[in-house]
Amino acid sequence: MSEANRSLAKRWFQEVWNQRRAETVDELLPAHAVGHMEGAEVRGPGEFKAVRGALLEAFPDLHVVVEDTVAEGDHVVVRWRVSGTHGGAGLGFPATGQRVNFRGLTWMTFANGMVTEGWDAWNQGALLQQLQSLS
Numbered sequence: 001m002s003e004a005n006r007s008l009a010k011r012w013f014q015e016v017w018n019q020r021r022a023e024t025v026d027e028l029l030p031a032h033a034v035g036h037m038e039g040a041e042v043r044g045p046g047e048f049k050a051v052r053g054a055l056l057e058a059f060p061d062l063h064v065v066v067e068d069t070v071a072e073g074d075h076v077v078v079r080w081r082v083s084g085t086h087g088g089a090g091l092g093f094p095a096t097g098q099r100v101n102f103r104g105l106t107w108m109t110f111a112n113g114m115v116t117e118g119w120d121a122w123n124q125g126a127l128l129q130q131l132q133s134l135s
Contacts, residue, residue, distance in 0.1 A: 001073060001074065002071040002072055002073060002076075003071065004113070005071055005073075005074065005075075005076050005108075005110040006069050006071040006076050008028065008076075008110060008113065008115070009066075009069060009071075009076040009078050009106075009108050009110075010066055010069065010078075011024070011028075012024070012028060012108070012115065013064050013066050013078065013080060014064075014066075016028075016052070017052075017062065017063075017064040018063055018064055020056065022049060025045050025048060025049055025052070026045050028113075028114050028115050029044065029045045029048060029114065029115050030044070030114050030116065031043075031044045031045070032044070032116070033045075033048075033114070033115055033116050033117060033118075034116075034117050034118075035047075035048055035051075035117070035118045035120070036117075036118065036119045036120065037051060037118075037120045038120055038121075038122060038124035038125075039124055053090070054090040054091070055090060055091075056090065057088040057089065057090030058086060058087075058088050058089070058090030058091040058095075059082075059084030059085065059086060059087065059088070059090075059100070060084075060085070060087045060088055061084050061085050061087065062082060062083075062084035063082070063083050063084060064080050064081070064082050065080065065081045065082075065083075066078055066079075066080050067079045067080060067081055067103075074109055074110050074111060075107065075108070075109055075110075076107075076108045076110065077105060077106070077107050077108075078105065078106045078107075078108065079103070079104075079105050080103065080104055080105070080106065081101065081102070081103045082100075082101065082102050082103070082104070083099070083100070083101045084099075084100055085097065085098070085099050085100070086098045086099075086100060086131050091128060091131065093131070093132060096131050096134040098130070098131055098134050100127060100130075100131070102122060102123065102127055103122065104120060104121055104122025104123075105120070105121045105122070106118055106119065106120050106121075107119040107121075
């Protein structure tokens with residue numbers, strides 16, 4: 001089960017973030033799923049897509065690289081790196097044109113081939129502070 005879930009986790013980052021496939025969110029995230037994201041807790045595909053949309057609006061060229069994974073049973077931890085250019089107002093302030101890179105971790109729980117819960121850990125506050133100082 002661990003390897004199947006590891007593959008699903010990698011697919012999530014590739015398709016949801018890099019390929020911008022909203023259909024994958026609907027396929028892999030059930031209505032009862034909970035995402036404990038930096039700054040927000042979201043439930044189900046609709047709320048997740050709204051938060052994802054704001055981030056993609058802020059960073060239209062956002063790209064995620066999965067650097068490593070650890071999988072055990074129904075849990076997969078993904079260490080990732082993001083790069084992008086702040087080219088939109090999705091964070092609530094005007095675009096700065098600033099190129100950014102940041103890293104984080106996502107702990108995902110799977111059941112029946114779907115993501116049922118996820119926890120993100122990254123320094124969103126430092127990123128926002130850096131960008132707001134440029135706007």
